[in-house]
Amino acid sequence: MKDTVEPYVTDDGRTIGGVLMDMRNITLRFGGVEAIKDISFDIREGEIRAIIGPNGAGKSSMLNVISGFYNPQEGEVWFRGEKRPQMRPYQVARLGIARTFQNIALFEGMTVLDNIMTGRLTHMKSGMFWQALWAGRAEKEEVENREKVERIIDFLEIQAIRKTPVGRLPYGLKKRVELARALAAEPKLLLLDEPMAGMNVEEKEDMSRFILDVNDEFGTTIALIEHDMGVVMDLSDRVVVMDYGRKIGDGTPDEVRGNQEVIDAYLGVAHD
Amino acid sequence: MSADFLYGIEVIINGLMAGVLYALVALGFVLIFKASGIFNYAQGVMALFAALTLVGIMEGQVPFSHLINAIFGTEVHHFGWEVPALLAIALTVLIMIGFAWAVQRFVFRHLVGQEPIILFMATIGLAYFLEGVGDLMWGSDIKTLALGLPQGGSLAVEEWTAGLGGDDFYGFFIDKLDMIATIVAILLVASLIIFAQYTKQGRAMRAVADDHQAALSVGISLNFIWVLVWSLAGIVALVAGVMWGAKSGVQFSLSLIALKALPVLMLGGFTSIPGAIVGGLIIGVGEKLFEYTIGAPFLGGATENWFAYMLALIFLVFRPQGLFGEKIIERV
Numbered sequence: 364m365k366d367t368v369e370p371y372v373t374d375d376g377r378t379i380g381g382v383l384m385d386m387r388n389i390t391l392r393f394g395g396v397e398a399i400k401d402i403s404f405d406i407r408e409g410e411i412r413a414i415i416g417p418n419g420a421g422k423s424s425m426l427n428v429i430s431g432f433y434n435p436q437e438g439e440v441w442f443r444g445e446k447r448p449q450m451r452p453y454q455v456a457r458l459g460i461a462r463t464f465q466n467i468a469l470f471e472g473m474t475v476l477d478n479i480m481t482g483r484l485t486h487m488k489s490g491m492f493w494q495a496l497w498a499g500r501a502e503k504e505e506v507e508n509r510e511k512v513e514r515i516i517d518f519l520e521i522q523a524i525r526k527t528p529v530g531r532l533p534y535g536l537k538k539r540v541e542l543a544r545a546l547a548a549e550p551k552l553l554l555l556d557e558p559m560a561g562m563n564v565e566e567k568e569d570m571s572r573f574i575l576d577v578n579d580e581f582g583t584t585i586a587l588i589e590h591d592m593g594v595v596m597d598l599s600d601r602v603v604v605m606d607y608g609r610k611i612g613d614g615t616p617d618e619v620r621g622n623q624e625v626i627d628a629y630l631g632v633a634h635d
Numbered sequence: 636m637s638a639d640f641l642y643g644i645e646v647i648i649n650g651l652m653a654g655v656l657y658a659l660v661a662l663g664f665v666l667i668f669k670a671s672g673i674f675n676y677a678q679g680v681m682a683l684f685a686a687l688t689l690v691g692i693m694e695g696q697v698p699f700s701h702l703i704n705a706i707f708g709t710e711v712h713h714f715g716w717e718v719p720a721l722l723a724i725a726l727t728v729l730i731m732i733g734f735a736w737a738v739q740r741f742v743f744r745h746l747v748g749q750e751p752i753i754l755f756m757a758t759i760g761l762a763y764f765l766e767g768v769g770d771l772m773w774g775s776d777i778k779t780l781a782l783g784l785p786q787g788g789s790l791a792v793e794e795w796t797a798g799l800g801g802d803d804f805y806g807f808f809i810d811k812l813d814m815i816a817t818i819v820a821i822l823l824v825a826s827l828i829i830f831a832q833y834t835k836q837g838r839a840m841r842a843v844a845d846d847h848q849a850a851l852s853v854g855i856s857l858n859f860i861w862v863l864v865w866s867l868a869g870i871v872a873l874v875a876g877v878m879w880g881a882k883s884g885v886q887f888s889l890s891l892i893a894l895k896a897l898p899v900l901m902l903g904g905f906t907s908i909p910g911a912i913v914g915g916l917i918i919g920v921g922e923k924l925f926e927y928t929i930g931a932p933f934l935g936g937a938t939e940n941w942f943a944y945m946l947a948l949i950f951l952v953f954r955p956q957g958l959f960g961e962k963i964i965e966r967v
Contacts, residue, residue: 456854
């Protein structure tokens with residue numbers, strides 16, 4: 364069933380559609396070092412796709428290729444059925460691919476609300492003149508954007524800190540605000556770079572719940588990188604496993620768990 | 636009210652108006668520094684260049700006429716027409732935007748990610764280059780800027796305020812040009828603030844000033860924003876150049892107004908727009924008041940030349956980040 368590109372319905376009732384993003388034979392080099400070696404995989408509409416692997420496996424590089432921060436030397440990136448030319452990160456963002464960062468990149472000087480509003484920038488179409496006057500189409504647009512942002516704030520349960528400058532927030536909440544900003548863009552593909560890194564158990568549980576809810580409620584396709592194996596296996600529909608820049612496994616969490624090469628490279632502890 | 640007290644107030648009003656101009660120059664620095672981390676040494680020369688261009692266009696001067704004459708043996712200097720002030724201002728703004736684009740395209744795009752000191756050196760080069768281009772385009776003679784702005788003390792203010800004091804008080808002496816400069820500067824600052832707060836481009840500008848990576852991830856083009864801030868800095872430079880040029884002629888020394896902005900920046904912080912404004916006002920009022928109360932009676936006068944720098948030095952010792960600047964914390 365999952366080998367075809369026909370839509371299918373998961374056990375928990377979500378519909379997984381056709382291929383949204385197709386990475387074909389991606390190779391990325393830094394000088395003489397090959398960070399990614401000839402990797403292909405796809406991301407299907409509506410699914411939660413994980414990329415896992417030990418430190419230095421090239422997971423973050425892969426995410427940076429998808430989001431346009433790196434341009435691969437070889438290979439093709441296909442998005443929504445079209446080959447994507449070389450692009451800069453802001454152009455990729457305008458295509459509808461939003462992301463978060465492993466080390467959190469927020470606008471520290473702005474409030475939570477203003478941070479999330481920046482996620483709406485690509486959706487603002489009215490003229491600068493009208494925006495300055497807060498009139499005409501700009502006013503209507505601003506009200507709509509505010510409503511969407513407020514909905515996300517409610518959804519991620521951060522109402523209490525709406526007006527707080529982000530610089531003052533604890534780590535876990537910052538991660539949530541970053542997720543909110545990415546969501547505000549209403550992305551077709553949401554990239555999460557180690558969303559649970561550095562969190563305590565409770566925060567991890569919260570974040571897992573939010574990721575599942577986002578996928579379920581908004582139907583957002585999510586690709587995430589994660590270290591924490593347990594979390595990944597519970598969350599994702601399909602998993603890509605990387606090691607030393609190569610792809611060593613690809614499939615459902617159960618399939619990957621049973622793959623001997625994956626066990627040797629990464630899950631060594633689980634194999635006795 | 637005693638005459639001494641009223642003259643003190645007059646000094647403060649004049650100080651505030653001088654301060655607004657200082658703030659305007661400092662604002663040009665802050666805009667670029669916040670968005671790109673570049674300390675733009677060329678800001679003063681940009682003011683000179685903008686003023687030169689404005690005068691040149693208004694008088695119908697042929698740009699590069701000396702060069703053209705030298706090469707082709709011609710004798711062209713003027714087109715023979717005069718351009719109305721408003722049209723000339725619009726054209727100058729366009730030229731400053733073109734300059735901003737060129738600076739980004741040919742200089743700073745190739746220096747992305749370099750050390751601040753290298754970016755700073757590049758702006759020093761830019762300053763001398765622009766100064767040379769200004770000379771070559773419009774000639775190096777002193778020009779008068781005839782925008783038709785009123786000059787001299789305002790009689791209306793003098794008569795209106797004369798009744799405040801006794802027989803020995805003749806009313807406030809307030810320069811009309813200073814009043815206009817103040818109004819223009821306030822309008823410019825207000826529109827900048829509205830632009831930054833409410834427009835998409837302004838919000839993107841603030842985002843870039845805060846975090847480049849995050850800005851990219853929400854679809855903001857850094858290049859576009861950098862051209863934008865250099866354009867805004869060019870427009871601010873034009874206004875500063877016009878106001879200063881109308882006072883004392885458009886000549887090379889105009890580029891030295893940038894030096895006056897340095898103490899303002901040290902006071903207000905390099906990253907704060909309100910800081911630049913408040914810093915400018917404090918320096919403007921401070922130097923006039925110091926001259927009036929201490930400088931002229933006890934120190935032989937002319938303290939305005941150095942007071943601002945001394946104040947800045949004191950600030951550097953006790954509060955290096957300025958009044959509103961972000962606190963400098965070095966992680967060890």
